[in-house]
């Protein structure tokens with residue numbers, strides 16, 4: 001529903017935000033109407049999360065005005081005020097307490113759930129919401145968050161944002177909510193967004209998956225370098241005009257797909273592994289020069305298979321000849337970023353062997369490596385000595401790519417690594433992956449994005465911890481992957 005003429009629910013005017021020498025926002029004007037889904041897109045570091053943090057009361061604007069439901073909010077607007085006004089935010093870096101249960105995490109944002117039986121009531125509240133948003137979610141109220149997969153954590157955090165006790169919700173901000181969800185679960189969320197906006201709740205959806213932005217938004221705002229550079233009805237955009245408005249110079253689909261590169265580069269076998277419990281003769285194989293995809297619904301054993309290769313299982317002697325394996329984590333908060341270190345040190349950590357001189361690390365070599373990758377992969381930062389946490393989420397993810405690709409590892413393991421990476425950079429990374437493969441590297445790539453399978457020479461679809469189907473060449477289609485995702489392998493436990 002678009003309500004251009006009605007007075008807006010939320011109005012942001014001339015918002016500026018400065019972090020030290022970085023001007024993250026340079027005068028943003030934006031309005032959100034009741035009951036609309038506003039898509040918010042822009043390159044990594046454009047300022048989307050910073051703007052949303054200001055709206056959610058977790059950051060204070062350096063300049064500018066904010067009005068919510070007719071209330072003008074000045075300095076001292078805090079997250080508690082946002083909560084009182086019905087504004088909820090699901091942040092990109094998930095914020096649930098890992099040592100508490102699903103029910104206990106729900107109680108944190110609902111202080112009214114107190115007294116005898118609060119845990120049970122919090123559990124019922126979140127379970128009802130999970131059932132509504134993600135039918136068949138497989139989460140229980142007593143699950144400890146730290147024991148859940150990243151996609152289940154993301155589901156809990158999203159569902160929690162829509163739970164209501166004493167205060168109605170006016171706006172839910174979803175900052176890259178589908179980045180760890182497989183396409184089936186992502187669709188469930190998009191359907192739910194349609195449903196709640198129909199009931200008058202507004203949603204701001206930030207995503208680098210332009211298909212879902214176009215599918216669900218009423219209006220789309222495009223940010224570039226700290227400003228909103230376009231804001232129009234979604235129907236006035238298509239994929240190409242959105243990419244152009246974002247200022248991306250990379251043509252989508254420019255990276256060579258499988259079969260387009262020289263197949264003569266395929267070399268010796270490096271990985272040969274049978275998942276434990278595999279009832280038939282399928283096994284995971286990867287040769288030098290190959291990009292091998294792992295697909296299927298989220299949490300079906302793909303990450304575990306990558307970790308087992310990382311620990312050396314299935315790696316043949318030829319694979320271990322060089323510097324072995326490196327791993328690009330999708331869950332960068334838990335497994336990737338070294339939070340107290342600079343960008344330079346975060347990139348250099350996997351290449352220390354090559355940069356050593358005697359007992360010491362040559363810091364100028366580390367600097368050279370970091371500078372070269374900052375340039376090659378477009379990390380937006382004033383310089384490589386900046387702390388990694390000063391980077392936007394997508395730029396942190398680029399650092400993890402730089403760390404792995406800048407190392408000498410012959411086998412690169414990627415655990416749904418494109419989380420939060422913008423569309424221009426993704427195409428650059430796809431090109432780099434194919435280039436590196438043609439020079440003999442082996443990639444094992446778990447992805448929840450169907451189109452990324454186009455860059456794979458062979459795809460193993462996972463179901464219940466084993467390979468349900470091996471797809472090659474023209475058989476790698478969305479339909480075949482989906483069918484195999486639900487296939488029961490005969491003889492499987």
Ligand SMILES: Nc1ncnc2c1ncn2[C@@H]1O[C@H](COP(=O)(O)OP(=O)(O)OP(=O)(O)O)[C@@H](O)[C@H]1O
Nearest residue numbers: 019024044045046047048049050390391392393394
């Ligand atoms: N705490 C901070 N300290 C210093 N700079 C910061 C901080 N937080 C954000 N920035 C900078 O502000 C700019 C905007 O970052 P922001 O996270 O808002 O971008 P984004 O559009 O959400 O990007 P992404 O798509 O990668 O999530 C970036 O240049 C980032 O490095």
